[in-house]
Structures are given as structure tokens and as C-alpha cells.
Amino acid sequence: MASSQHLSAIKGSKVLMVGAGGIGCELLKTLALSGFQDIHIIDMDTIEVSNLNRQFLFRQSHVGQSKAKVARDAVLRFRPQISITSYHANVKDSDFNVDFFKQFSVVLNGLDNLDARRHVNRLCLAAAVPLVESGTTGFLGQVTVHIKGQTECYECQPKPAPKTYPVCTITSTPSKFVHCIVWAKELLFAKLFGDKNQDNDLNVRSNDAASSSNHPEDVFERREDEDIEQYAKRIYDHVFGHNIESALANEETWKNRNRPRPIYVKDVLSDEPLQQNGISDKIPPTDNLSTVSAMAYLGLKNPQDIWSLKENSRVFFAALKLFFSKRQKEIGNLSFDKDDHLAVEIVTAAANIRAASFGIPLHSLFEAKGIAGNIVHAVATTNAIIAGLIVVEAIKVLQNDTKNCRMTYCLQHPSRKMLLMPVEPFEPNKSCYVCSETPLSLEVNTQRAKLRDVVEKIVKSKLGMNLPLITHGSGLLYEVGDDLEPDEVANYEANLEKVLSELPYAITGGSIITVEDLRQELVCKINIKHREEFDEEKEPDGMVLHGWTPSAAPAVENDNDAATNNGASTSSTSKSLPDDMEEDDELIIVETGIETIPAGKKRKLSDISNSETTDEKRAKKIPEQLEDDADVVVMLDDGNENGNNDIS
């Protein structure tokens, strides 16, 4: 195998690596050792402490620096004679266009998010450059090979959908800790510190007599001359007390559920007047805002400890005050970031207080951070194995040995005795809208839906286009870009607000529109079909796209809650609420590209051993095993995407 012809294939090649993280570090090292001479590497991330346990090219002293650059320097120390070019940039930047991709013999992905993966897939197709794609989660991993026209592209198979939760489960009837986390992070945190204009399902109306006025008031508005403590107390009582009280008023909701308990400040911190928590003046001045910590202030040390309701309440107050006293400037445009310690503290505390209301077991900051941050669970060994497999496949690609290319699964439990299981790649999916020219079709109410709805809900979120251009016949309806004239921009903005059938080039049933993304060189035709009504529950977009490969598994959580809440059905089996700990096993992680072997579609094993039946049984289990840890993202099902911005 390590023959001279394969060495010459390696030496003459020029490879592009996308991602210098967990897989990337291992990959760059293995490429250099294997004799690769010309390696380019793109990564927009900088190094963090929690990377150091597996991204072995990085040291404590590198924290804050570009991953791509530090990785390059580290590898050049033991292989100074080779050429490594690093780019501290987003692979979606316009610099990395089709011509850029064309210079490479093969592209190797070590990415951590779907969006960038889809983008690279499209550019590889446009540039006709083979792609070796990879992903890991814990002990699981996979490597796949995508060659235009010969194997399936990255998007030929449905990708696991982000996990979603019905809004009312989050706002009214949480039954698991994750629901409380989603509430604390997506609703409360966003309301307190995020963009005030963003839609938020949190109840902000107060019936509180003290604040009564003729106009419904947003309790989150801090009143003039109100000090932080009064404000914090009011918020606490509102979200943990008043809102629970209002929810309890709806008797129907609680017929089959345990009734939550409203929690007010006076019940929890009665023995310590809040004033004594007046901490803003006790905090030593610091330049480094990232070290502001409620735990440090309160003397709580171990993030693995589970705090009592009282401790959580104190953390909540301390963190809220720290935000208002030390980080005032950021308020209004903060979004949750798992590396923002203070943000993790307040979300943990708020989620726990809510959990206490609903009789859900409380969790430590460490656990809460994992859930809230959609943290990818990663280990160095899996990354090393996957990087080795990527290089094995890359060498086959470079030797044009396509018929021997394999997609390989790295398993946690052996299947047919195999821990590393090679599988023959699939042929391209003929109805894939990315690598074939099959038109899509869209059912939509053309007299009600606006162009904006189509752009946001379909073109961007489903088709993954970043810079879409939409035409109907000869008419240009929408375009984005830096080189547009102001009047063009105004014109397109106006179009966005128009109903489809009222556009300058009216879109009606039977119309065929073209959407394209010039940067991705992807063009799709969409046949429009007019439809009057849509089911709000099942078709929340108000439109349905056909021909697009939807999510692998319907990831919407049991929505009995929703049904009961609407009084539409009481079919829900009685809930096992409080001590249901299974949530602990349900990892909430951002997609890492771990693909499930699609059920019902049998991949041909390279070696079909029709031996013992036990082996057969085990082989069938693979999909389940992989699905257990499959890609999930916490998301509210009203389409507010979140979290997934770990773009490398």
C-alpha cells in the first residue's frame, strides 16, 4: 500500500482542509506524516481552553489565536520542508469561490456544522473536486467520499433534523429539564438581554395591581428610578411566581399533569433581605468582563454541585445584577453563548428555579451548560481514528481508485465483529436538488404568502442558500449582494413584502421560479402549486416543499402537550413527570455530521457475510445505535433557529 505510485500521488497533490478543530488537528498531522507537501487549511475559529484536551497542536499560550495559523506553525515544526497555507476565515467568504476550489486535488472536511458542510459540498460539486467528509460525536464517527457523478453528494441523503420542541411545552408545560433550559435560554435570557424587538413567547403582561395602568405593560421594561434590585425582584416574581399562577388558572391544562408551584422571592430568600445582596459596589473593578462571575461572588466553587433552590435564586440575582452593573453596554444585543460564563450562570439558575416549580430534578451548572450550549461531546481518540480514515480515503481518491473508496463508520459497539465498518458508497440520488437538476415543487397560498416567507422559510432555511437570487421568467424578483445600487436594494426590499401573486412578475399556480446562489453555483427550479389551506400544526411554514429531502426522523418532541393545551385532544397518556431521569441520556448536541444509516435503505456492506444470525441481528441494530447520538439541536418549533453558530 505504501507503494511508490501512491507516494507520487500524494506528493503531486494539493489538498484543502476545511476546519482546524478536533478532527482538523489530527488530520493535518497525519497528512504531513503521510508525505503530503501542499496543504491549505481554512478555519475561522480561535483557540479556547476546552479545545486543548484533544486539539493537540494547541497550547495554553495559544488561547485566543487563530486555529488555522497555530496548527500550521505546529506542524511545520516537525515537517518544515512542506508547504502549509492557513486562512483565518469563514469558508463561506467570497474569496473561497469555485475558482479557489478548482486548484485542489481533493477537499477534506473536518467541520462541525451542517451549514458549512452544505456550502462546501456545493462548491466541490461546482468545481468538480472530490470531497472527503467526516464527523464525530463521542466514540462514534464516520468518513464519507463524495465524487461528482460517481457517488452521492453530501446532500443526497436526508440529514438528521434539529430537534424541536412545541412552544407550549416550553412556555407552559415543561416536563424535562431540557425544557427549562430552552425556556431560560431562548425566552428569558433573550428577553432580558437580547434584542428587544425580537418576537418572544414569554408572557410579559402583568396583572399586578401595583403596576396597574390602562395599558398592558411589558414588565421587562425597567422603570425610571427603579434600582437593579427592585427590578431583579420584580422579574423573579413575575416569571417564577406570577406567570406560573396565571398558567395554573387554566384548569384544563393540569388535568393530567402535576400542578406547578409558583415561587416568589419572599418564599425563598425571606431570611436575607435582598439589600444584602447588593453586590454591585462590592465587586472589584475588572477590565476583563469575561471573568465576571456570580459563582465567584457567592463563593460557589464546584460546577458539578447541584445548587439548592435558594442557591439558584441567589445566583440568579447576583448574575442579573452583574449584567446590569458590569455589562450594561451589551444589554439589548446579547445572545446566549456557552463560553460566556455569566450567561451560563443565569441560565442554569433560571432553569433550575423553573424546574423546582415543576417538580423536575435540578441540575448542576456543568450539566446545564452542556445542554444549553449544545456542546459537542468529543474525544481525542475518535478524532485520531477518523483523521486516519480520511487520509486513507483521500489517497484512494488521488490515485483515481474510486471503486475502492468506502464510507466508513466508527462504532462504539462492534457490529459483525467490526469496530470500523466500511460500506460501499451510494450512487448519486437522482432526485437530489443539489447534484441533479430535478425541479422542486412548492405548495403555497400564492394570494397570501409574501415573497419574504418563501425566501426565509424555503430558500434560506431549507435550501441552505446564503445569497439567493430569484427570477421568474425574465423578471428578477430578488437579489442580495454588495454591488447593488440603492434603488435596486429598495426595490427588492419592497418585493419581499409583496404577496406572491402581486409581484411585478406575478407568481401564481403553475409558475416556475428559479432560485440560485451564485457563490455556491447552485440553481434550482421550483414549480409553484397554489393551495388555499395549511394545517397550522403539521405545516407550520404555511407552505410545503416537495422534492427536497426532509429530515431523517421527525424530531418534533411528543406533541401531546400541544394537543391537550389546545383542548383538541386528551389522548395523551399520563405523563411520568418528576423523577423521569432519562433526560440525562438524551444528549442535546449540535449536529456534528454523524449520519445515520438510513433505515429501510440498506447500504451494501463491502463484505456480505451471511454467517450467524446473531451477527445479522446486530447489524440491524446499527441504525438505532447511531441514532441514539444523532444530531440534535434544541430549537423552538416556530423556526427560531439558535445555537448552531459554531462555524469553523
Place this chain on the structure above:
Amino acid sequence: MNGEELTEQETALYDRQIRVWGVDAQRRLSKSHVFVSGLKGTAVEFCKNIVLAGVGSLTLNDDNPVTEDALAANFLIPLDEKMGGGGSLAELCCDSLKDFNPMVHVSVEKGDLSSFDVSFFEKFDVVVISCCSLAAKKSVNEKCRKLSKRVAFYTVDCRDSCGEIFVDLQKYSYAQKKADETVECQLQYPSFEEAIAIPWRSLPKKLAKLYYAMRVVERFEDVEKRKPGETSIEDLPSVLKLRNELCLAHSLNESQVPDSLLERLVVSTREFPPVSAILGGILGQEVIKAISGKGDPLKNFFFFDSVDGKGVIEDISTF
């Protein structure tokens, strides 16, 4: 679960892996002592993995000077140190590994592997030897077994794009997680000597061919008094002859040990870096499992060949 908590620094550094295997396992890791002898590419990959994982200490043994060949698959030795100095392979690797994780105590033990006595191994929880002779594998394994405490023993070898891992955990019990319940499991491992003494004809028909091929080459090097990996194309006829003899003695069809496979092992004795990475990763995972007591451990051989891409576990034991 004894009291000692991880430090704040440890929690931050090991955050992601604690989320995979838990605080308890991390605590056990940080108290474990690992010995590695034979520092070619695969062993170096393994060392990197367990240093990153956060074992308590790692002791390196390899007195060989740094040669061009040794450098080929080694990413631990920066160029400026390659030429001058003249430290041993273990010494140079030690410096780099320390740098990977300041919380792991990395040190060098000089001396020939065969010179270490039974009591020497008592200091360790895990012993890994790589690129060793048949005699060394047997003897170190036996020494580990003589101790009253259990020392997990591993061998790892990579030739061309093939690799083998052998595991001896002696009597090993662990908690196996099944859906809802945890079952106490006990495994009984044979020693290396016991495993390879099992007659080939009594082994499963579909056994990885690499197992036989490795035994033939290992035997050849032993008989001819070669150092591990000291073979070339000239040796192929003698190796094939030995294969025939062994197959005859074991009543195994020669086709189970293909010429082409033996040729690869004999001719291209250099480690193929991607395969080293894969073996070092699998071995790292196994050692972490054995130390932490979490997860089903491998019993008792693992084979990988990049030609078919399969990574296969074989249970070769009489139990």
C-alpha cells in the same frame, strides 16, 4: 468515588471528555500509571491520546537513537532537535509529550525491556509494548501476570498498512450498560502465549487472515534472530516456506495466509501513518476503558487493514 475532586483547571480542560465518560472515570484516569516501550509512530500516537486524556503518569522506554526511519512517523520531534543532541527516542518524545498536557507526569525509563523484572511492572496499571520480539511479548506479559495487582497488558504493531492490537486484562469485571440496567460482567483473558498456542484449526473459519500472517512473520523473526521489522523482499521465500510448514502443522489451508499479505508485511515494514493514527486511537480508547471501567473492553485481538478498510475484533481464547 473517593472524595478527591477534580480541580477547576482539570474540569475546564477535560470538559468535553467528561461529558462522554463522566467525572468518576476522569478521576481514575488521573490516578493511573502507564508504561510504553517501543516508540515508533503507532506507540507515539497512543501516547499522545492518553496524555491528552489525562492519565496520571506516562513512562517511556526506548533507548534507540533518533534515525531517519524513526522520524518518518513521529510528530513529536521538532526538526531543530533531530540533528544535534543525540538524545534517545524516549527522551525526545518525553519533552514534547510533557508539553501536550502539563497535568500528566511524563518520564523516561532507560534500559532494555527484557532487563525489567517483575517488581518493575508493579508501578503500573497499564503496560503497552510495541515493535517487540515474540520473546519480549511473552515475557513481559508473564511478568505482568505474576503480580498480585492486575496490570493491563497490550501489544500494538503496525507494518505497512496493517495493524494488530493484543489485549490481556486477565480477569476483568466491569459494569455493562444495557438499555436500562447495568449488568456486572466478567471476562477471562488468555495470556499472549496461551492465545497464540491455540491450534489454528480450532479457530473460527472467518478469522482475520492478518492474525495468521502476523504469527508467521513473528515466528520468522524469532527463528532468524531478527529485530522486529528487520525483513526484506529477500526473506519472502523463507517466510512462505515457514507459512507452509505452520499451515501443515495446524492443518490450515495455505490460502488463509495469502502470499500477497505476507509480502506486504515482509517488504514494507515501515508504519503507514494513517494506520498508526487509527491503531493509536483504538488502543487509546481501550486503555481508557480498562482504566475507567466504563464500556465493553476489546477481547482480545484487533486487526485493521486499510486495503479492505475493516477494523475487526477477534476473540482468540480457549475460555
